[in-house]
Amino acid sequence: MEAKISELLKEINEEILTYKGDNLYKDGLIDSIQVIDLAVELGEVFRIEITPEAVVLENFANKEAIIHFVKRLMEEQNAG
Amino acid sequence: MQTNVLEWLVESSRKFGNKLAICDDREEMTYQQYHHKAIGLARAILDSGLDAREPVVVYLEKSVKVLAAFMGIAYAGDFYSPVDIEMPKQRINRILEILEPKLVITSKELRAEFESFNYQGDYILYEDVKPVAADLDVEKRKQQIIDTDLLYVLFTSGSTGIPKGVSITHRGVIDCMDWFVGTFAICSYDSLGSQAPFYFDASVPDIFLNLKAGSTLYMIPQELFAQPVRLLEFIKQKQINTIIWVPSALITVSKLKAFKSVDLTNILKRVIFCGEVMPTKQLNTWRQYLPDVTYANLYGPTEAIYACTYYIIDRLFKDHESLPIGFPMKNTEILVLDEMDKLIKEPAKAGELCVRGTGIAAGYYNNPEKTREMFVQNPLNHAYEEKIYRTGDLVAYNEYGELLYLSRKDFQIKHLGHRIELGEIETAVSSIPGITRCCCLYDEVHGRITLFSDRDISKEKLSLQLKNMIPDYMIPGKIIFMENLPLNANGKIDRMKLKDYL
Numbered sequence: 014m015e016a017k018i019s020e021l022l023k024e025i026n027e028e029i030l031t032y033k034g035d036n037l038y039k040d041g042l043i044d045s046i047q048v049i050d051l052a053v054e055l056g057e058v059f060r061i062e063i064t065p066e067a068v069v070l071e072n073f074a075n076k077e078a079i080i081h082f083v084k085r086l087m088e089e090q091n092a093g
Numbered sequence: 094m095q096t097n098v099l100e101w102l103v104e105s106s107r108k109f110g111n112k113l114a115i116c117d118d119r120e121e122m123t124y125q126q127y128h129h130k131a132i133g134l135a136r137a138i139l140d141s142g143l144d145a146r147e148p149v150v151v152y153l154e155k156s157v158k159v160l161a162a163f164m165g166i167a168y169a170g171d172f173y174s175p176v177d178i179e180m181p182k183q184r185i186n187r188i189l190e191i192l193e194p195k196l197v198i199t200s201k202e203l204r205a206e207f208e209s210f211n212y213q214g215d216y217i218l219y220e221d222v223k224p225v226a227a228d229l230d231v232e233k234r235k236q237q238i239i240d241t242d243l244l245y246v247l248f249t250s251g252s253t254g255i256p257k258g259v260s261i262t263h264r265g266v267i268d269c270m271d272w273f274v275g276t277f278a279i280c281s282y283d284s285l286g287s288q289a290p291f292y293f294d295a296s297v298p299d300i301f302l303n304l305k306a307g308s309t310l311y312m313i314p315q316e317l318f319a320q321p322v323r324l325l326e327f328i329k330q331k332q333i334n335t336i337i338w339v340p341s342a343l344i345t346v347s348k349l350k351a352f353k354s355v356d357l358t359n360i361l362k363r364v365i366f367c368g369e370v371m372p373t374k375q376l377n378t379w380r381q382y383l384p385d386v387t388y389a390n391l392y393g394p395t396e397a398i399y400a401c402t403y404y405i406i407d408r409l410f411k412d413h414e415s416l417p418i419g420f421p422m423k424n425t426e427i428l429v430l431d432e433m434d435k436l437i438k439e440p441a442k443a444g445e446l447c448v449r450g451t452g453i454a455a456g457y458y459n460n461p462e463k464t465r466e467m468f469v470q471n472p473l474n475h476a477y478e479e480k481i482y483r484t485g486d487l488v489a490y491n492e493y494g495e496l497l498y499l500s501r502k503d504f505q506i507k508h509l510g511h512r513i514e515l516g517e518i519e520t521a522v523s524s525i526p527g528i529t530r531c532c533c534l535y536d537e538v539h540g541r542i543t544l545f546s547d548r549d550i551s552k553e554k555l556s557l558q559l560k561n562m563i564p565d566y567m568i569p570g571k572i573i574f575m576e577n578l579p580l581n582a583n584g585k586i587d588r589m590k591l592k593d594y595l
Contacts, residue, residue, distance in 0.1 A: 038319050045319040046341055050576065065349040065354050068319070069320045073319070
């Protein structure tokens with residue numbers, strides 16, 4: 014899963030993979046449309062439901078946050 | 094008789110002095126504070142020794158301060174030119190070369206950065222300026238403004254890489270806003286939510302509609318545009334009822350159907366968009382959830398202030414149909430000219446959209462060659478000098494006499510003997526489920542139309558979907574999947590960059 018997420022992030026901007034900060038959007042590595050598109054893409058690839066409420070910058074802060082976010086949703090939704 | 098835009102500020106300050114005029118996430122100003130700060134800034138400009146009709150650069154991040162600075166500069170009889178603080182140094186230096194400003198308004202924090210550019214003039218630091226209730230010298234400068242004086246210069250990127258400074262007069266903005274306030278009945282009870290940066294012409298109605306109507310302008314924090322539910326919550330909390338945004342900002346909301354989480358029924362009244370083509374499928378999502386809102390599609394280059402045509406959405410459109418850009422706004426004429434500069438009146442015949450009226454720019458600052466190229470004598474008028482602006486956009490009338498945008502003139506191609514507008518293919522493609530952004534280019538070497546799409550779709554599937562929408566010869570011969578299409582500085586798809594992938 015992590016490899017797939019890295020692949021998706023690399024397509025947006027390679028710098029995201031090595032980014033050490035905690036706000037990809039504010040630091041200009043990803044724009045608003047890309048955040049939305051990434052959310053749609055993650056939902057399709059991992060077959061999880063990403064509600065509009067979940068699309069907040071905390072969940073897209075950096076690569077680790079995105080992986081954590083997807084993992085959490087997969088666990089919750091598989092359990093349910 | 095109105096000769097400058099400041100009369101709106103004076104009037105709104107007199108009528109609604111204690112009312113909230115402009116707010117950002119750190120600061121807010123009433124109309125009176127806005128007015129007094131502007132006079133204070135104008136006083137500081139006079140004290141710097143600057144004459145009237147000079148450019149003043151504003152180098153500040155988006156905030157209420159920028160707007161106070163704009164009005165202060167106008168009050169001093171000068172004109173403003175905002176520079177994006179994120180802009181690359183090389184481009185800023187080019188702008189400074191063209192503008193040759195003697196004065197910049199910035200902050201203590203940003204001054205050091207500005208000192209690294211090629212600039213030797215004076216500085217006014219915003220924080221140092223005290224508001225002033227009235228000042229006779231400043232008032233005199235304001236009285237001397239005539240409506241053909243410049244109000245601002247906005248820089249747009251030229252295809253050659255040299256920025257062009259579009260020079261706009263007080264008269265142009267007065268005209269455009271008179272039309273705007275009248276058409277959409279905007280009044281002091283309304284609240285606007287500003288999305289566009291102030292160095293971009295899409296913000297012009299936010300600034301001046303607000304001033305004229307005496308409404309309240311909320312600057313929406315930029316990070317909300319990546320968080321659709323929080324964005325709608327902000328609108329709800331501030332009771333914003335009018336938004337004038339670029340389509341991509343509207344798409345971030347409709348794509349995830351964030352309306353399901355926050356209901357804006359009875360809050361949002363007007364959704365106005367301009368700046369690029371609004372995908373009909375996305376608009377239809379907005380209409381599905383918020384059917385009682387007035388939606389309007391506006392069209393216009395920076396050279397025509399903000400808009401020169403408009404279409405208030407009044408009927409249903411299928412996802413693959415493009416939205417008309419409609420009719421000329423008041424006191425403006427649109428001429429659709431064919432290749433021989435003959436006027437086109439009949440439907441379905443493509444021609445270049447040219448604008449006639451007081452709403453066109455006074456030209457490109459310090460660039461007479463480029464000005465002569467785009468602002469030309471009206472070819473239909475042989476009797477006296479009259480300039481029109483050639484947009485380079487191809488349009489046609491539809492069966493209802495509405496204007497339809499087809500594409501840039503440079504995007505009209507000839508393929509298999511057919512004249513094709515690439516924009517028409519893009520409209521059709523973007524109606525396919527799953528595709529939000531796409532772009533078509535003509536690959537001269539292979540003689541085929543190449544589609545760049547943000548969804549991985551097979552050629553067979555694409556052909557099947559497009560079959561009922563466009564003729565066979567318009568169906569792209571090659572598809573390149575690209576999850577994120579490159580965007581230029583204005584947030585539009587960067588066609589120059591895409592050419593490298595052909």
